[in-house]
Amino acid sequence: MSTLSKRINSLSESATLKMTKLGRELSAKGVNVISLSVGEPDFNTPDHVKNAAKKALDENYTRYSPVPGYPELRQAIANKLKTENNLDYDASQIVVSTGAKQSLSNVILTLIDPDDEVIIPTPYWVSYSEMVTLAEGKSVFINTDLESNFKITATQLEAAITPKTKLFMFSSPCNPTGSVYNREELASLAKVFEKHPNIFILSDEIYEHINFVDKHESIAQFESIKDRVIIVNGFSKAFAMTGWRLGYIAANKEIAAANDKLQGQTTSGTCSIAQRAGIVAYEQGLESVLEMKKAFLRRRELVYNLLNEIPGVKTNLPDGAFYFFPEISSFFGKKDADGNVIKDSSDLSLYLLNVGHVATVGGDSFGNNNYIRLSYAASDESLVEALKRIKEALAKLN
Ligand code: PLP
Numbered sequence: 001m002s003t004l005s006k007r008i009n010s011l012s013e014s015a016t017l018k019m020t021k022l023g024r025e026l027s028a029k030g031v032n033v034i035s036l037s038v039g040e041p042d043f044n045t046p047d048h049v050k051n052a053a054k055k056a057l058d059e060n061y062t063r064y065s066p067v068p069g070y071p072e073l074r075q076a077i078a079n080k081l082k083t084e085n086n087l088d089y090d091a092s093q094i095v096v097s098t099g100a101k102q103s104l105s106n107v108i109l110t111l112i113d114p115d116d117e118v119i120i121p122t123p124y125w126v127s128y129s130e131m132v133t134l135a136e137g138k139s140v141f142i143n144t145d146l147e148s149n150f151k152i153t154a155t156q157l158e159a160a161i162t163p164k165t166k167l168f169m170f171s172s173p174c175n176p177t178g179s180v181y182n183r184e185e186l187a188s189l190a191k192v193f194e195k196h197p198n199i200f201i202l203s204d205e206i207y208e209h210i211n212f213v214d215k216h217e218s219i220a221q222f223e224s225i226k227d228r229v230i231i232v233n234g235f236s237k238a239f240a241m242t243g244w245r246l247g248y249i250a251a252n253k254e255i256a257a258a259n260d261k262l263q264g265q266t267t268s269g270t271c272s273i274a275q276r277a278g279i280v281a282y283e284q285g286l287e288s289v290l291e292m293k294k295a296f297l298r299r300r301e302l303v304y305n306l307l308n309e310i311p312g313v314k315t316n317l318p319d320g321a322f323y324f325f326p327e328i329s330s331f332f333g334k335k336d337a338d339g340n341v342i343k344d345s346s347d348l349s350l351y352l353l354n355v356g357h358v359a360t361v362g363g364d365s366f367g368n369n370n371y372i373r374l375s376y377a378a379s380d381e382s383l384v385e386a387l388k389r390i391k392e393a394l395a396k397l398n
Contacts, residue, residue, distance in 0.1 A: 010133050015126050015365030016373075019349065023359035034386040036374045037359035039175060041240040041322070043295075046288035049239055049281045056276035065269035068260040069096025069248070073275045076282040077248055081231075085218050089250045095259040096278075098270040100206045100234035100247035103259075105131050107202055107230050107249060108167070110258045112137035116166035121152045122367030123325060125175045125204070129367070140165070141367055146316055146327050150177035154188040161196055168193070171204035173211055176366045176373040177325040178318020183217045190222040200255075201229045206247070209238040209289045211320040212297055220250070227252045235274075237321075238289050239281045244274040296322050299376045299383055306387035310394060322377045325363065329370035334397035342397065345369050356393030358386045 002009065019037040027033045068074065074091040081087040097103045104127070112118065114136035120128050121142045129139040142160050144150045157168070172181040181189075193199055201219055208216045220229040234247030249259060263269070300318065307315045307326055315326040334342050336355065342348050346362035349372050353359050363371030376383055 007134060007136075011130055012365075014130075015346075016361050019353070019359050019361050022350075022353060026353065026357070031357055033353070033357045033359055034378065034382050034389070035359045036376070036378060036383075036386055037361050038377075039237075039323070039375055040242040040377060041237060041292060042377045042379065043240040043292050045240050045244070046281070048284055049241065049277045052280035053273050053277040056273045059276075061272045061276050063272060065272045065275055067264045067269045068256070069094065069269060070272075070275050070279070073279050073282075074248075076279045077250070080282045081250055085216070085221070087218065087220055087226075087231075087250070090253075093253055093256045094248055094250050095256050095263065096246065096248045096270060096275060097259075097263060098245040098247070098267055099236060100204065100232050101127060102245075102263075102267065102270075103232045103234070103247045103249045104128070104169075104202065104204065105134075106259045106262050107232065107251070107255070108132060108135045108137070108169075110255060110262060111167055111200055113166075115164065117162060117164040119157070119160050119165060119168045120367070121150075121170050123150065123174075123176050123363060123371065124169075124367050125171055126361075126365050128169055137166070138164075143368070145368070145370075146314060149316055150174065150179040150325070151181060151185060152189075154192050157189055157192045161192070161199070165196070165199050167200045167202055169202035169204065171206065172217075173207035173318075173320025175207065175321050176323050176361075176363070176371075177316075178321040178323050180211055180213055180319040181217065181219075182214055183221075186217055186219045187222065190219060190225050193225045193228065197228075199228065201225065203229055203231050205231055205233045206237055207321040208233060209286065210293055210296055210322060212293075212300065213319045230255060235278055235281055238286075240288075240292065241274075241277075241281070244277065245270055246274045246278050296376070299378075299380060302380060303374070303376045303383055303387065306384070306391075310387075310391045312394065322375055324374045324376065325366075325368075325371045326374070327370050328363075328372050331394060331397055336397060345372050348372060351397075352390055352393055355396065356386075356389040358389050358393075360390075 074094040112135040230251040235241040312330040349362040
């Protein structure tokens with residue numbers, strides 16, 4: 001009998017965390033590695049949020065919190081959904097968790113039985129399909145590419161639906177592509193879901209505030225399907241609060257109560273101090289987010305221009321988030337100085353780490369092997385240097 005369960009053996013290690021770990025190991029050996037592998041803003045949490053946490057400590061918010069979150073935080077989230085997104089949710093429909101990652105996992109464990117199908121457009125965030133595997137569901141992928149700006153159409157969605165489809169999950173703005181669905185595109189997907197009343201929609205909106213084109217649009221705005229939409233969002237990206245572990249869902253009452261029950265038997269409520277700080281983050285508005293967005297916008301232009309100067313690399317201009325997902329398949333089949341063949345995007349990403357000393361992530365982990373993901377949440381100088389190194393390393397392949 002094997003020591004570890006079939007469930008854990010079926011899981012892959014997170015590719016983004018793995019590349020970050022490899023980059024750190026190389027740095028520890030004294031190599032100057034530039035990390036473009038990690039999905040986190042390179043900014044500090046705003047002072048007013050940090051001060052709220054200090055105050056929470058002084059006021060002894062140090063005990064177990066209610067499992068779905070403090071009522072004031074759930075209310076602040078409901079208020080945010082109304083004022084920023086024009087969506088009506090009661091505080092009882094909000095469940096706060098240890099990051100959007102736990103919220104996603106909670107929802108999947110709440111809805112998915114063995115063999116239920118979950119439709120996921122590729123490329124997708126690395127953990128989606130692994131979470132489905134953990135719930136013993138089956139991921140059904142809809143492939144997209146650079147030409148379609150990494151977005152699916154209603155026709156593709158319709159074709160992927162079977163009687164076993166239980167859930168559709170996607171992120172907009174998207175990690176890893178930065179693609180953003182506009183209102184019309186979401187409306188056309190919503191029309192398909194109207195015809196299939198048993199399908200739920202998991203809408204990951206964690207990059208909501210890093211959107212360079214339009215105002216953020218949520219698929220929950222379509223009343224005909226709203227009851228079946230579960231919004232996932234959180235504080236990690238908008239408020240540079242990745243380490244605080246604070247995310248949430250907004251869902252119908254049955255799903256919210258089920259998430260509460262699941263969390264009550266697994267993690268309990270998330271960190272009391274982070275929650276108090278979250279209330280202040282939402283109540284005091286988006287000024288710090290707008291500053292951060294300005295920097296991302298500038299870096300997006302910078303990286304776009306530099307990527308376009310690299311022979312063999314193709315890219316689009318992402319509409320949101322802080323990633324590029326360039327096409328790099330022209331390097332497959334080429335050899336490094338030791339004669340090793342680059343077979344896939346993971347090989348290329350490892351090659352860029354070992355030879356160029358830049359950490360990226362192979363697109364195969366996001367479900368599209370012809371690409372790699374670069375995060376541009378790094379200083380302008382690091383980005384310029386990283387792109388120079390990538391260009392030089394790629395030029396050495398033949
Ligand atoms: N969803 C997407 C698309 C992400 O990129 C991430 C983090 O990288 C998460 C969810 C998880 O965010 P959190 O830090 O709130 O767990």
